[in-house]
Amino acid sequence: MIPLDWYLIVAAALFAIGLFGVLSRKNAVAILMGVELMLNAVNINLLAFWRYRAPTEPVGMAFAVIVFAVAAAEVAVGLALFIAVYRRFNSVVADDINLMKW
Amino acid sequence: MTAMQIVFILTAVVTLFAALRVVTTPNMIHAALWLIVALFGVAVFYLLLSASFLAMAQIIVYIGAIAILMMFVIMLTRREMRDRGPQTGPQWKWAAILSALLFGGLVWMVKSVSLPASPVAEVPESSIADLGRALVSPNGFVIPFEVASVLLLAALIGAVYVAWTRRNS
Numbered sequence: 001m002i003p004l005d006w007y008l009i010v011a012a013a014l015f016a017i018g019l020f021g022v023l024s025r026k027n028a029v030a031i032l033m034g035v036e037l038m039l040n041a042v043n044i045n046l047l048a049f050w051r052y053r054a055p056t057e058p059v060g061m062a063f064a065v066i067v068f069a070v071a072a073a074e075v076a077v078g079l080a081l082f083i084a085v086y087r088r089f090n091s092v093v094a095d096d097i098n099l100m101k102w
Numbered sequence: 103m104t105a106m107q108i109v110f111i112l113t114a115v116v117t118l119f120a121a122l123r124v125v126t127t128p129n130m131i132h133a134a135l136w137l138i139v140a141l142f143g144v145a146v147f148y149l150l151l152s153a154s155f156l157a158m159a160q161i162i163v164y165i166g167a168i169a170i171l172m173m174f175v176i177m178l179t180r181r182e183m184r185d186r187g188p189q190t191g192p193q194w195k196w197a198a199i200l201s202a203l204l205f206g207g208l209v210w211m212v213k214s215v216s217l218p219a220s221p222v223a224e225v226p227e228s229s230i231a232d233l234g235r236a237l238v239s240p241n242g243f244v245i246p247f248e249v250a251s252v253l254l255l256a257a258l259i260g261a262v263y264v265a266w267t268r269r270n271s
Contacts, residue, residue: 001106001219001220002106002107002110002150003217003218003219003220004217004218005212005213005217006110006114007147007151008208008212008217009208009212010114010118010147012205012208012209012212013118013205014117014118014121014140014144015204015205015208016201016204016205016208017118017121017201018121019197019201020125020194020197020198020200020201021124023193023197023200024125024190024191024193024194024197024198025125025189025190025191026189026190026191027189029130029175029176029179030124030125030130030133032172033124033125033133033134033137033172034125036137036164036168037121037124037125037137037140040140040141040144040164043144043156044144047147047148047151047156048151050151050153051151051152051153051221052218052221052222053218054222055152055221055222055223055224055225055226055229056223056225057232058229058233058235058236058242059236061153061156061233062233062237062242062246062247064153065156065159065233065237066243066246066250068156068159068163068164069250069251069253069254070250071163071164071168072163072167072168072254072257073253073254073256073257074257075168075172076171076257076258076261077260077261077264079171079172079174080260080261080262080264080265082175082179083175083178083179083264083265084264086178086179087267092179095191
């Protein structure tokens with residue numbers, strides 16, 4: 001059987017990679033991809049703890065389902081925003097979108 | 103080393119390599135394709151955790167909807183963001199240091215607590231039916247479930263409104 005900490009370490013690596021993408025990429029869509037990787041890492045953790053700690057109750061799965069719904073909503077709104085921003089500024093580079101920068 | 107451990111290690115290698123390509127490749131379309139590989143690897147992890155329903159949901163929702171939507175947006179906004187030149191800002195070194203520190207801290211934390219090597223019980227046969235009942239039962243998660251539904255509806259309407267073309271403005 002696979003030990004629980006293997007899952008946790010893989011999820012930690014996935015989260016760190018996603019964080020790197022969010023912090024370093026210039027394209028706004030690529031930043032959103034990093035956020036998706038981080039959300040997936042969190043979901044692996046949720047399901048790993050559900051499987052090893054409370055597999056008889058559906059708590060962990062229900063939590064993961066809610067995370068799915070929130071991720072879908074986040075991506076839909078984010079990508080719509082990028083389309084609108086692209087129409088206005090003709091760019092999706094995060095550095096160019098500085099209208100609200102103080 | 104059992105067969106499941108070998109499958110786990112292979113999946114981990116593929117997933118993490120794909121995730122690294124997502125954040126480093128200069129070509130955005132390739133990044134979206136690598137994202138599909140990484141999401142598929144995560145679905146395999148769900149299968150290894152015997153969460154078959156969520157593995158299917160991962161493939162349908164993430165790969166079928168989210169990754170394809172991203173590809174559409176990349177193609178719609180590609181004229182300006184060409185694939186030449188570096189795609190990372192000058193802050194990428196700090197980002198790498200911070201990510202490595204976070205990873206190291208998380209690994210240290212995982213290693214410093216004692217975790218179970220095997221599950222406390224088997225997943226019951228009726229786990230998907232239990233999940234379905236729990237999502238709509240008043241003693242379970244009906245409130246978060248309904249709030250998520252309203253959130254999805256609001257996101258849908260909001261996305262359509264934000265991306266709407268206004269010809270006269």
